[in-house]
Amino acid sequence: MARSAAALPLQTSLFAPQAVAVSTKRCSMLWAALFFPRLSLEVLRADDDAPPWVVVHEQGGQQVVYAASASAGQLGVESGMALTAAYALCPHLESEQRDEAAEQACLVRLADWAGRYTSMVSLEPQALLLEVGASLTLFGGLEAIRARIKKDLQRHCHDTSMAFAPTPQAALLLARCGADTAVTEPQALRAVLGRLSLEALPVTTKQAALFARLGLRLLRDLWRLPTAGVAKRFGVDLVDYLDRLSGVLPEPRLAHQSRPVFSARWSFSLETDNMTFIYHGLAQLLPQLASFMRLRGLALNRLQLVFYHTQCPASRVELGMQQLSDNAGHIFKLLHERLAQVQLRAPVLELDVVADEFHASVPGNESLFDGADGPDGEWRQMLDQLHVRLGAQAVTGLQWQADHRPERATGFGPPLDGEALGERPLWLLPQPQRLVNGLKNITRESGPERIESGWWDGGDVRRDYYRARDNAGRRLWLFRHLDEGGWYLHGLFA
Amino acid sequence: MSSDLEKLLSGHRHVWRGRGAMTSRGRVLATGFTVLDAVLPEGGWPADALMEVIAPREGIGELQLLLPAMVTAARQGQWLVWIAPPYIPCASALVASGISLQRLLLLRPSRQEDIPWAMEKVLRQRRCAMVLAWPGRLKPVVVRRLQLAAAAGQSLGVLFQHRDGSGSPAALRLRLAAAAAGLQVDILKSRGACRRQSIHLTFA
Numbered sequence: 001m002a003r004s005a006a007a008l009p010l011q012t013s014l015f016a017p018q019a020v021a022v023s024t025k026r027c028s029m030l031w032a033a034l035f036f037p038r039l040s041l042e043v044l045r046a047d048d049d050a051p052p053w054v055v056v057h058e059q060g061g062q063q064v065v066y067a068a069s070a071s072a073g074q075l076g077v078e079s080g081m082a083l084t085a086a087y088a089l090c091p092h093l094e095s096e097q098r099d100e101a102a103e104q105a106c107l108v109r110l111a112d113w114a115g116r117y118t119s120m121v122s123l124e125p126q127a128l129l130l131e132v133g134a135s136l137t138l139f140g141g142l143e144a145i146r147a148r149i150k151k152d153l154q155r156h157c158h159d160t161s162m163a164f165a166p167t168p169q170a171a172l173l174l175a176r177c178g179a180d181t182a183v184t185e186p187q188a189l190r191a192v193l194g195r196l197s198l199e200a201l202p203v204t205t206k207q208a209a210l211f212a213r214l215g216l217r218l219l220r221d222l223w224r225l226p227t228a229g230v231a232k233r234f235g236v237d238l239v240d241y242l243d244r245l246s247g248v249l250p251e252p253r254l255a256h257q258s259r260p261v262f263s264a265r266w267s268f269s270l271e272t273d274n275m276t277f278i279y280h281g282l283a284q285l286l287p288q289l290a291s292f293m294r295l296r297g298l299a300l301n302r303l304q305l306v307f308y309h310t311q312c313p314a315s316r317v318e319l320g321m322q323q324l325s326d327n328a329g330h331i332f333k334l335l336h337e338r339l340a341q342v343q344l345r346a347p348v349l350e351l352d353v354v355a356d357e358f359h360a361s362v363p364g365n366e367s368l369f370d371g372a373d374g375p376d377g378e379w380r381q382m383l384d385q386l387h388v389r390l391g392a393q394a395v396t397g398l399q400w401q402a403d404h405r406p407e408r409a410t411g412f413g414p415p416l417d418g419e420a421l422g423e424r425p426l427w428l429l430p431q432p433q434r435l436v437n438g439l440k441n442i443t444r445e446s447g448p449e450r451i452e453s454g455w456w457d458g459g460d461v462r463r464d465y466y467r468a469r470d471n472a473g474r475r476l477w478l479f480r481h482l483d484e485g486g487w488y489l490h491g492l493f494a
Numbered sequence: 495m496s497s498d499l500e501k502l503l504s505g506h507r508h509v510w511r512g513r514g515a516m517t518s519r520g521r522v523l524a525t526g527f528t529v530l531d532a533v534l535p536e537g538g539w540p541a542d543a544l545m546e547v548i549a550p551r552e553g554i555g556e557l558q559l560l561l562p563a564m565v566t567a568a569r570q571g572q573w574l575v576w577i578a579p580p581y582i583p584c585a586s587a588l589v590a591s592g593i594s595l596q597r598l599l600l601l602r603p604s605r606q607e608d609i610p611w612a613m614e615k616v617l618r619q620r621r622c623a624m625v626l627a628w629p630g631r632l633k634p635v636v637v638r639r640l641q642l643a644a645a646a647g648q649s650l651g652v653l654f655q656h657r658d659g660s661g662s663p664a665a666l667r668l669r670l671a672a673a674a675a676g677l678q679v680d681i682l683k684s685r686g687a688c689r690r691q692s693i694h695l696t697f698a
Contacts, residue, residue, distance in 0.1 A: 376621075378619065378621075379573070379619055379621050379622075382615055382616065382619055383599075385615060386601065386612060386615065386616075389608065389611070389612075390601060390602075390603045390604070390608055390612060391604070393602075394601060394602045394603050394604060395599070395600075395601055396599075396600050396602070397595060397596075397598060397599060397600060398583060398585050398588070398595045398598055398600055399585060399595070400585040400586065400589060400595060401585070406584070406586075409584070409585060409586055410582055410583070410584055410585040410586070411585075412600065415595040415596045415597075415598060416595065417589060417594055417595050417596060418585065418586070418589060419589065420586050420587075420589050420590030421586045422586075423590075424584045424586040424587040424590065425584060425587060426557045426558075426561075426583060426584055426587045426588070427552060427553060427557075427579075427580070427581035427582070427583070427584070428581055428582040428583075428584045429581055429582070430581070430582055472550075472551060472554075472672065473554050473671070473672020473673070474551060474552075474553035474554055474672065475553060475554070475555065476553065491581075491584065492552055492553030492581065493553065493555070493558075494552055494553050494554070494555060494556055494557040494558065
């Protein structure tokens with residue numbers, strides 16, 4: 001930063017891609033930035049020639065235009081404008097809410113695709129950074145790789161601007177400015193960047209206002225100022241950014257990793273519907289899956305088996321688990337239970353184990369001593385087995401619910417404790433059962449406890465509850481319906 | 495010599511020595527009723543065996559009998575599992591008696607044959623103190639499997655039956671009958687004792 005910018009060689013061929021001198025020398029680092037300026041529009045609507053429309057997002061409680069379609073742009077609508085202001089310019093403007101998740105998903109898809117050019121693909125908002133320096137020899141030079149990326153990009157139907165530079169931030173900045181350029185020499189970088197307008201820098205509005213007040217227009221103007229002053233006026237972050245831009249500071253970047261997918265196949269020598277052979281195949285495949293997960297620190301809770309038959313199309317069996325697992329033995333046990341419920345459509349020739357939904361594995365602590373409790377994992381594995389065989393609705397806890405009506409005070413679901421409400425029997429009948437003979441052969445012991453509740457939600461209840469005993473010695477919980485006067489059995493003090 | 499022999503025999507619960515001589519104590523769950531603790535040969539519910547409770551009908555106090563033991567187990571943070579209960583257990587009543595619902599697991603299999611399967615799975619878990627099941631009629635072979643699972647997992651399995659199926663391999667078999675202010679308990683069979691005994695319990 002202390003060096004004077006004037007001492008640097010100026011590159012004359014700025015923004016003229018064809019004229020850029022491409023060095024034949026192998027470059028140590030060369031970053032390609034692919035910027036998708038219209039990504040937020042493209043993920044929402046495929047064709048843009050419809051009536052003028054904008055993508056809006058909320059900013060400070062106000063709907064603000066995030067991106068405008070070409071036809072809306074011609075009418076003067078631009079991003080950052082309030083939606084009401086945009087309506088004033090174009091009364092029949094259509095608007096759609098921004099879908100950030102779709103944008104991110106689209107970017108991840110593009111990053112997966114870009115993996116064909118380099119192993120180092122990094123994600124930025126609306127942009128991708130590719131380190132292509134190492135791939136130049138393979139693809140036959142910069143021009144070749146550039147032409148190839150451009151050609152491949154056409155199939156993706158995204159509006160793209162591309163730039164090459166020795167540092168990732170410089171490539172990104174050039175791409176954002178729409179400069180279809182390639183700078184290969186680190187020495188040439190400052191000259192190219194120096195001519196960019198300061199408006200292009202990712203700075204806050206306050207900093208931008210300060211640039212204007214100081215009369216700074218180009219990046220070069222900023223570079224001419226002493227570093228200490230810039231740090232004081234604009235913050236250290238900006239100085240850091242400028243250093244990373246020009247390559248004074250290195251910028252390590254996180255590489256995008258495509259989603260892991262596991263797929264393994266077992267072929268039987270003969271078509272078989274004998275489960276013993278199928279389990280044998282599974283026992284060979286599952287350890288492969290387990291080591292795949294171990295190596296990557298992953299675990300899964302969803303797995304698919306695909307059975308291939310000769311006569312009919314392939315059939316699938318899904319396994320869902322309650323807990324994440326990376327244990328082959330446990331998964332095998334669950335598949336055993338799952339397959340016991342499935343009728344195979346036809347004899348099986350080949351078997352695939354497919355898993356494409358992985359999560360980070362969180363290994364639990366092993367207990368130091370073999371306590372009487374035993375490890376928690378075993379209990380959870382057993383719950384998984386119960387879930388698979390009995391069904392999720394059959395494995396529950398008991399929920400205390402805040403309601404005075406006895407039939408609504410207990411629910412099935414994740415366990416939930418509460419406080420005791422009056423004297424209640426341990427057994428509740430699912431439906432109150434009408435005593436046809438009234439109180440014949442029944443002696444009342446205590447009561448009544450009046451429960452009157454639920455008029456607000458349509459489940460109105462007006463009852464007098466009694467403890468009673470019948471001839472057989474059962475201890476009953478009865479109530480008298482206060483509206484119709486009938487007697488009902490509702491519980492047993494077991 | 496005789497004291498060595500005595501020690502050897504008394505340490506072995508599989509050696510049955512005639513009336514009342516069983517002194518070996520396995521892990522035991524206190525029943526909460528002193529009368530009952532005194533009569534049961536091990537001094538409480540066996541904590542690693544299967545027990546059969548024959549009650550002609552529900553609602554005569556069959557859960558009251560086991561409730562103190564369940565409360566103790568729940569306080570120790572162990573799991574209680576109820577399999578295929580005939581009615582809905584009332585959350586409020588359980589909370590009132592001191593059982594935390596956090597450690598209560600309810601299994602409601604839709605198929606009858608899944609009940610013993612699930613019971614065996616749960617019994618083999620050491621984190622579980624008691625498994626209560628209402629399985630309907632079971633073959634002696636199945637009961638024996640459950641008995642072995644209970645011993646392996648050191649948990650108490652309780653089977654509720656309406657009728658007395660003879661020749662059951664359960665370690666403890668009780669028949670309940672309603673009494674005036676409590677429950678009549680007939681001990682039909684218990685590991686390490688030969689006599690049938692009958693006692694009367696009163697509930698608070």
